[in-house]
Amino acid sequence: MDPYIEIHNLSKHYGPIKAVDDLSMKVLPGDIYGFLGPNGSGKSTTIRMMLSLIRPTSGQILLFGRDLATDRFKTLSRIGALIEKPDFYNYLSARKNLEILGKLSDISNLKTRVDEVLDIVGLVPRADSIVRTYSLGMKQRLGIAQALLHHPDLIVLDEPTNGLDPQGQKEIRDLIKSLNRDKNITILISSHILYEIEQIANRMIIIDRGKSLVEGNVQDLVNSQDRQVAFVLGDTTAALKLLDNTPWTARILKSNDERIYFKINKDEIPHLNTFLVENKMQIFAVEPVRSLEDFFLQITDDDKVN
Amino acid sequence: MIKLISIELFKIFSKPRTYIGFGAIIIIVLALEFGILLQGDNIMGIIIANIKDRFMFEGNIINLYLVSYVILNTLWVHVPILVALVAGDLLAGEANAGTFRLILTRPISRVKLVFAKFIAGWIYAVMLVILMAILSIGIGKILFGAGDLLVVTNKVNVFSSDDLLWRFAGAYAYGILSMTTVAALSFMLSSMADNSIGPIIGTVAGIVGITIISTVGASLLGPVNKYIFTSYLPSWQLFFQTDSGLASLGHAVLIQLIYIVGFMGITIWYFRKKDILS
Numbered sequence: 001m002d003p004y005i006e007i008h009n010l011s012k013h014y015g016p017i018k019a020v021d022d023l024s025m026k027v028l029p030g031d032i033y034g035f036l037g038p039n040g041s042g043k044s045t046t047i048r049m050m051l052s053l054i055r056p057t058s059g060q061i062l063l064f065g066r067d068l069a070t071d072r073f074k075t076l077s078r079i080g081a082l083i084e085k086p087d088f089y090n091y092l093s094a095r096k097n098l099e100i101l102g103k104l105s106d107i108s109n110l111k112t113r114v115d116e117v118l119d120i121v122g123l124v125p126r127a128d129s130i131v132r133t134y135s136l137g138m139k140q141r142l143g144i145a146q147a148l149l150h151h152p153d154l155i156v157l158d159e160p161t162n163g164l165d166p167q168g169q170k171e172i173r174d175l176i177k178s179l180n181r182d183k184n185i186t187i188l189i190s191s192h193i194l195y196e197i198e199q200i201a202n203r204m205i206i207i208d209r210g211k212s213l214v215e216g217n218v219q220d221l222v223n224s225q226d227r228q229v230a231f232v233l234g235d236t237t238a239a240l241k242l243l244d245n246t247p248w249t250a251r252i253l254k255s256n257d258e259r260i261y262f263k264i265n266k267d268e269i270p271h272l273n274t275f276l277v278e279n280k281m282q283i284f285a286v287e288p289v290r291s292l293e294d295f296f297l298q299i300t301d302d303d304k305v306n
Numbered sequence: 307m308i309k310l311i312s313i314e315l316f317k318i319f320s321k322p323r324t325y326i327g328f329g330a331i332i333i334i335v336l337a338l339e340f341g342i343l344l345q346g347d348n349i350m351g352i353i354i355a356n357i358k359d360r361f362m363f364e365g366n367i368i369n370l371y372l373v374s375y376v377i378l379n380t381l382w383v384h385v386p387i388l389v390a391l392v393a394g395d396l397l398a399g400e401a402n403a404g405t406f407r408l409i410l411t412r413p414i415s416r417v418k419l420v421f422a423k424f425i426a427g428w429i430y431a432v433m434l435v436i437l438m439a440i441l442s443i444g445i446g447k448i449l450f451g452a453g454d455l456l457v458v459t460n461k462v463n464v465f466s467s468d469d470l471l472w473r474f475a476g477a478y479a480y481g482i483l484s485m486t487t488v489a490a491l492s493f494m495l496s497s498m499a500d501n502s503i504g505p506i507i508g509t510v511a512g513i514v515g516i517t518i519i520s521t522v523g524a525s526l527l528g529p530v531n532k533y534i535f536t537s538y539l540p541s542w543q544l545f546f547q548t549d550s551g552l553a554s555l556g557h558a559v560l561i562q563l564i565y566i567v568g569f570m571g572i573t574i575w576y577f578r579k580k581d582i583l584s
Binding site: 048051052053054055072073074076077079081083084085087088089090091092096100101103104105106146150 | 309310313316317320321322403404405406407408409410411412413414579581582583
């Protein structure tokens with residue numbers, strides 16, 4: 001099966017500024033694909049080019065195996081999108097907004113479908129209130145509802161949890177996961193909230209200053225890096241003595257009365273754990289310190305140095 | 307296309323600002339009609355002061371046609387502002403609200419969208435002119451009754467009441483054409499802006515500015531003057547002149563049509579390649 005999104009050497013220049021610079025990426029059917037980068041890295045520009053809102057300076061965008069430049073209607077009819085802020089016709093109700101957008105997408109049984117998507121995002125009780133009275137969280141959910149309206153195979157979400165409180169962020173994340181799992185919808189989600197991507201995405205790309213830094217499976221990328229792990233121990237002095245003259249000594253970063261911090265690969269954690277237990281050390285907890293956040297910062301910092 | 311137009315009309319008529327235009331026309335027409343009812347004799351006395359010694363006036367001089375003619379003169383100053391208020395918002399309003407991100411990521415043609423929006427805006431402009439016609443003639447008939455029309459310009463034209471309906475129909479039809487040009491200008495500016503205030507003010511300032519330049523500095527502009535569309539905005543008055551006036555009408559219509567096509571052409575060219583950054 002063709003990748004749902006295939007981008008080759010995409011660039012967008014505004015005069016001397018390279019907003020997107022020779023970017024290539026691939027989103028496969030069934031993915032929840034994380035599109036990561038710091039603010040101003042070119043994520044939104046790339047997404048806007050994918051949706052034909054911005055013309056690329058050069059490069060090619062294939063959606064569902066078709067060239068967006070020559071097959072815009074057929075490709076866009078299979079995509080739902082929520083780009084940046086969830087903006088609507090504020091003087092109309094949620095239902096009227098969805099009806100207008102549904103007509104543009106030629107949806108049959110529109111009224112039924114509008115009720116369905118309002119139900120999916122939990123907005124039925126407020127469906128007839130004008131959007132101006134909605135909270136940001138409700139607007140985000142309405143944004144996802146409009147993206148779902150025409151039964152898309154792919155949904156593109158640009159920073160969908162921006163500005164939401166933790167509860168709202170979790171609700172959106174749960175909704176995205178359920179759409180992927182239950183409705184078999186492929187999802188591209190951009191974010192600078194890396195924890196979010198680590199929580200829900202299976203594949204990801206990290207970009208900075210318009211360039212791709214790394215692309216691949218989220219867990220592989222995280223696991224390929226050494227991570228910091230803190231072992232919470234009953235007696236750190238005894239543990240340090242035990243580890244002395246073993247290969248683990250070289251992996252110790254620091255220690256205090258309660259914890260010893262190691263820089264080790266994920267696969268090595270059980271071995272170290274076993275070694276300590278077999279030598280009668282009391283282990284109260286093993287805490288991951290390193291995360292995608294560090295990985296992201298490390299990789300973007302490396303890029304700046306280079 | 308009809309579906310797109312109906313959606314655009316629905317959006318236009320869901321916005322409160324749309325009704326400012328209808329409200330303004332109702333208030334202005336009523337104020338003028340009742341003003342003329344109360345003070346008409348005095349005003350007419352001033353108008354015909356210079357000629358009353360040489361002519362004998364009989365019958366109902368202040369009648370519905372005279373009142374409608376006065377209202378036409380007055381409102382062609384205001385109607386372009388009301389048209390710009392809606393036409394200037396058609397594209398820039400979507401950019402400002404961020405809703406282009408919703409509609410242009412759907413499988414619709416940008417060119418069709420431009421035409422649908424313009425036609426919807428044009429329908430609004432037509433409704434304004436028709437409302438003005440119905441109010442001024444309808445209420446004028448109730449308050450003043452029919453009669454011959456006396457038009458005093460650089461000469462005196464008298465039109466018999468049975469020769470006037472087609473002239474007013476023609477004047478209003480030409481008015482629709484003029485307002486279409488205004489709408490096209492405002493719409494073009496709207497395609498280039500991300501906020502509707504610029505196109506609205508730009509249209510009004512442009513029309514007023516060009517009119518002042520072409521009126522005050524007519525000698526400076528010389529032959530160019532006859533190719534500027536603002537010179538032809540008041541050409542509905544040609545319907546109330548003798549046959550030589552009507553002969554000039556073809557040129558006026560042609561110039562307006564050329565500007566409409568030109569403004570629309572620029573709009574489509576610009577909007578097709580516009581990056582949606584809002």
